[in-house]
Amino acid sequence: MPALRDRAFALVIERRSRAVLFATNAAAERAGLSPGMPLADARAILPGVTIEPARMNADAMMLEKIRAWCGRYSPWTATGDASDEKGQEEDEPQQALEGPGGGGLWLDATGCAHLFGGEEAMLADLIGRVNRLGFAARAAMAETKGAAWALARYGGTDETGWTVAPPGTVHAALSPLPTAALRLSPATVAQLHAVGLRAIGDLLPLPRASLATRYGAALIERLDAALGNIFEPVSPTAPEQPLFVRLSFAEPIGNPDDIAAALDRLLTLLCRKMAERAVGARGLIFTLYRTDGTTEHRTAGTARPVRDPAALARLFADRLDDIDPGFGIEDATLFAHRTDTLGAAQTGLAGPDAARDFDALIDRLVNRFGAENVLRPRLTESHLPERAGTFAPVTAKPDNADAPDPAAPRPVRLLRPPEEIETIAAISGLAIAPPAMFRWRRVLHRVVFSEGPERIAPEWWRQKNAGTRDYFQIEDSAGQRFWLFRETTDQPTAPCWYVHGLFA
Amino acid sequence: MTYDYMTYDRATSRSGMADLRARIARIERGEQGITADAPALPVLRLGIAALDTHLPEGGLAEGALHEVTIPAPADTAAATGFCLALLSKLLRARKGIALWCRHGGMLDAGELYPPGLIQRGIPPDRLVVLNLNRDDDVLWAMEEALRSGGPAAVLGEVARADLTATRRLQLAANETDLPALMLRPGWREAGNSAAATRWHITTEQSRPRGLAKELNEPGDPRWRAELFRCRGGAPGAWRMEWRNETGDLALAAPAGDRPGKPRDAGIAG
Numbered sequence: 001m002p003a004l005r006d007r008a009f010a011l012v013i014e015r016r017s018r019a020v021l022f023a024t025n026a027a028a029e030r031a032g033l034s035p036g037m038p039l040a041d042a043r044a045i046l047p048g049v050t051i052e053p054a055r056m057n058a059d060a061m062m063l064e065k066i067r068a069w070c071g072r073y074s075p076w077t078a079t080g081d082a083s084d085e086k087g088q089e090e091d092e093p094q095q096a097l098e099g100p101g102g103g104g105l106w107l108d109a110t111g112c113a114h115l116f117g118g119e120e121a122m123l124a125d126l127i128g129r130v131n132r133l134g135f136a137a138r139a140a141m142a143e144t145k146g147a148a149w150a151l152a153r154y155g156g157t158d159e160t161g162w163t164v165a166p167p168g169t170v171h172a173a174l175s176p177l178p179t180a181a182l183r184l185s186p187a188t189v190a191q192l193h194a195v196g197l198r199a200i201g202d203l204l205p206l207p208r209a210s211l212a213t214r215y216g217a218a219l220i221e222r223l224d225a226a227l228g229n230i231f232e233p234v235s236p237t238a239p240e241q242p243l244f245v246r247l248s249f250a251e252p253i254g255n256p257d258d259i260a261a262a263l264d265r266l267l268t269l270l271c272r273k274m275a276e277r278a279v280g281a282r283g284l285i286f287t288l289y290r291t292d293g294t295t296e297h298r299t300a301g302t303a304r305p306v307r308d309p310a311a312l313a314r315l316f317a318d319r320l321d322d323i324d325p326g327f328g329i330e331d332a333t334l335f336a337h338r339t340d341t342l343g344a345a346q347t348g349l350a351g352p353d354a355a356r357d358f359d360a361l362i363d364r365l366v367n368r369f370g371a372e373n374v375l376r377p378r379l380t381e382s383h384l385p386e387r388a389g390t391f392a393p394v395t396a397k398p399d400n401a402d403a404p405d406p407a408a409p410r411p412v413r414l415l416r417p418p419e420e421i422e423t424i425a426a427i428s429g430l431a432i433a434p435p436a437m438f439r440w441r442r443v444l445h446r447v448v449f450s451e452g453p454e455r456i457a458p459e460w461w462r463q464k465n466a467g468t469r470d471y472f473q474i475e476d477s478a479g480q481r482f483w484l485f486r487e488t489t490d491q492p493t494a495p496c497w498y499v500h501g502l503f504a
Numbered sequence: 505m506t507y508d509y510m511t512y513d514r515a516t517s518r519s520g521m522a523d524l525r526a527r528i529a530r531i532e533r534g535e536q537g538i539t540a541d542a543p544a545l546p547v548l549r550l551g552i553a554a555l556d557t558h559l560p561e562g563g564l565a566e567g568a569l570h571e572v573t574i575p576a577p578a579d580t581a582a583a584t585g586f587c588l589a590l591l592s593k594l595l596r597a598r599k600g601i602a603l604w605c606r607h608g609g610m611l612d613a614g615e616l617y618p619p620g621l622i623q624r625g626i627p628p629d630r631l632v633v634l635n636l637n638r639d640d641d642v643l644w645a646m647e648e649a650l651r652s653g654g655p656a657a658v659l660g661e662v663a664r665a666d667l668t669a670t671r672r673l674q675l676a677a678n679e680t681d682l683p684a685l686m687l688r689p690g691w692r693e694a695g696n697s698a699a700a701t702r703w704h705i706t707t708e709q710s711r712p713r714g715l716a717k718e719l720n721e722p723g724d725p726r727w728r729a730e731l732f733r734c735r736g737g738a739p740g741a742w743r744m745e746w747r748n749e750t751g752d753l754a755l756a757a758p759a760g761d762r763p764g765k766p767r768d769a770g771i772a773g
Contacts, residue, residue, distance in 0.1 A: 354599070354600055354653060354654055355600075355654075356654075357652050357653050357654035358600065358601060358652070358654030358655055359654075360652065360654065361603075361648065361649055361652040361654040361655065362632065364648060364652075365634060365645060365648070365649075368644075368645075369634065369635075369636065369641065369645070372635075373634060373635040373636065374632065374634055374635075375632065375633045375634070375635060376628070376629070376631065376632055376633070377616075377618035377621065377628035377631055377633070378618070378628070379618055379619065379628055385617075385619070388619055389617050389618035389619040389620075390618070391615075391616075391618070391633055391635075394632055398629070400628055400629070409623065409748075410617060410619040410620040410622075410623055411581075411614075411617055411620045412581065412584050412585060412588060412616065412617060412620040412621060412624060413580075413581060413584060413613050413614035413615065413616060413617060413620070414614045414615060414616075414617035414620070415613075415614040416614065416615060443578075448709065449710065449712060449716075449720055449721055449722040449723070450720065450721065450722070451716075451719075451721040451722055473721075473722060474722070475709070475710060475722040477709070478578060478707055478709065479582075479707040479708045479709040479710060479726065480578050480581065480707050481581065481722060481725065501614060501617060501620070502580070502581035502584075502613055502614060503581060503585075503620075503722075503725065504581045504582055504584050504585020504586075504588065504624070504725055504746065
């Protein structure tokens with residue numbers, strides 16, 4: 001909001017039926033306003049202050065957008081994570097005023113900084129770009145999450161807006177910072193202040209046990225996390241360098257051919273990386289970064305690990321056409337978020353191996369039509385015909401029961417659900433006899449041959465009030481064959497007849 | 505995750521001896537330009553002598569598109585049965601998995617039923633069914649599957665396919681020597697097609713034999729298969745049965761019109 005940059009500006013939030021400042025800009029802070037101050041006080045200090053109501057949801061959404069945008073720097077990005085917010089009650093105004101997600105973003109830069117020419121260059125690029133998008137931001141990079149948090153918020157960042165604490169300097173960097181930089185609750189900070197412990201450095205020489213008993217285990221935990229005594233990952237697992245490749249364009253691109261070419265380059269780079277680790281991709285995320293800060297994703301999955309750029313490119317084919325480049329795309333990244341081991345010898349899918357061709361085909365079909373539409377037959381051990389034979393996604397684990405008893409004839413097509421029919425009973429001495437005629441889908445069929453009954457008892461433990469079924473294979477005067485059944489229930493109603501399947 | 509397949513090799517029909525026999529057969533039929541290194545076409549023999557000798561290739565050419573038309577909705581199951589019979593023969597002759605591209609809503613006759621398919625010689629681990637809803641999707645999937653060379657056979661349910669679409673499939677099938685089947689309703693206009701053979705499959709009343717006859721039970725399913733267009737061959741019509749005991753196709757005998765005899769005589773060719 002450049003128009004507001006030079007004027008004192010504050011966002012206001014209602015807290016306990018009082019209007020309180022939620023956030024202030026630099027001009028307002030110079031005049032003496034600060035977050036948490038009641039609006040009345042602020043107006044007294046600076047009558048001309050411009051105020052706006054704070055919109056938390058919009059803030060959270062914007063932060064989420066910036067997080068997606070940060071994917072250009074690292075595949076592991078997060079907004080201020082939930083564990084930080086836990087236990088912070090609404091009635092702790094200071095923390096609540098930190099805003100959604102703590103107002104910050106985490107990037108796990110492990111193995112990513114070298115793509116930008118070093119950690120300093122990466123942060124300079126990050127802050128520069130965020131500033132150009134119109135946001136004021138501060139960034140810090142350190143060995144631990146806690147230290148980065150502290151340095152970004154309380155560190156003496158210079159004009160550039162970023163600091164890097166090189167490995168091994170965390171103690172020194174944190175010592176002068178106020179204790180609030182440890183992500184402690186305001187109550188704890190106030191207690192520490194009361195006894196004169198203002199800086200993190202003051203805490204370090206003190207006995208840990210007494211600190212813990214007096215101020216709670218959280219203090220020790222936060223201290224350890226910041227100093228790197230306990231490991232605190234940004235994402236659940238980042239054991240090694242992620243398979244992540246990135247391409248920046250000197251001139252923003254927009255042509256679909258250029259996007260495809262960029263994908264090809266990225267795939268080649270990624271496949272080389274995967275070859276070094278003897279893995280193949282199972283899941284890929286291709287992200288495009290537009291000049292206006294918005295992003296566009298395309299994902300693809302494979303059933304088997306694949307490391308052939310051409311085969312992987314085919315998974316994205318037809319799905320790049322509808323990308324709207326906007327004012328141009330300046331960055332593209334490709335991230336293999338799921339991988340599996342793939343031996344060194346099996347680089348390509350080329351060759352006469354039909355099984356591999358078939359897998360590649362299945363992958364293409366799954367990517368185009370969705371896993372729920374590429375099915376394999378599944379046999380289940382059940383007497384109920386509709387349960388005995390079904391279809392399951394081809395990507396699911398096959399769990400076929402043994403083939404059912406071949407003696408009983410089964411139709412080639414099954415109606416789901418069975419369709420009720422009108423019947424005209426046969427005059428017969430048998431207790432259960434097939435109908436003489438029946439009407440199905442408005443056509444009258446005269447029964448000529450019939451075989452049955454085959455009695456199928458309901459699975460009472462699955463379905464209440466299900467009746468016993470007597471199945472017949474019948475042939476009508478035209479040769480059409482049906483699988484009919486009569487359902488008899490405990491109810492005193494007459495039994496109903498259904499068509500359940502068609503024989504070829 | 506891995507798919508559990510049998511091994512993949514080209515079927516025995518492509519081995520040296522079979523190649524040689526096919527080549528000799530073609531020379532005997534008077535084809536020109538058959539040399540020792542001319543590749544023989546892989547052919548699916550239907551096992552019905554009258555039919556196999558009628559077909560110009562001595563069976564259904566495998567690297568080609570074959571079209572099975574359903575004359576009326578009541579024949580849907582019969583046409584399905586004919587396709588399954590062909591597929592089970594193809595699966596026996598070839599390694600790999602068959603792909604069935606279903607067109608939801610086109611044939612309102614239920615979905616394929618795996619236990620019934622097993623009885624028709626289609627093992628559940630050798631079939632993948634694609635659930636689609638548009639002709640364009642089915643045609644795309646068929647062509648993609650044929651060009652990939654991966655499956656053992658490809659079948660697609662298609663409501664409408666013009667000459668261009670069928671020609672593309674025919675070319676793709678020919679390129680990779682993969683059999684392609686197209687199941688389409690014939691109560692809409694049949695239209696032109698580049699398929700190598702086009703069939704009408706009609707339901708016929710069965711003729712129970714032996715005990716089944718005594719008990720008034722249905723006999724083996726029986727269809728009238730009319731070859732109404734055959735590239736390089738004459739039309740014809742046969743009554744055939746699916747023999748449940750042997751799991752094979754057989755000529756129905758005795759039949760009303762003489763088996764193996766072209767109904768539309770004189771178009772031989």
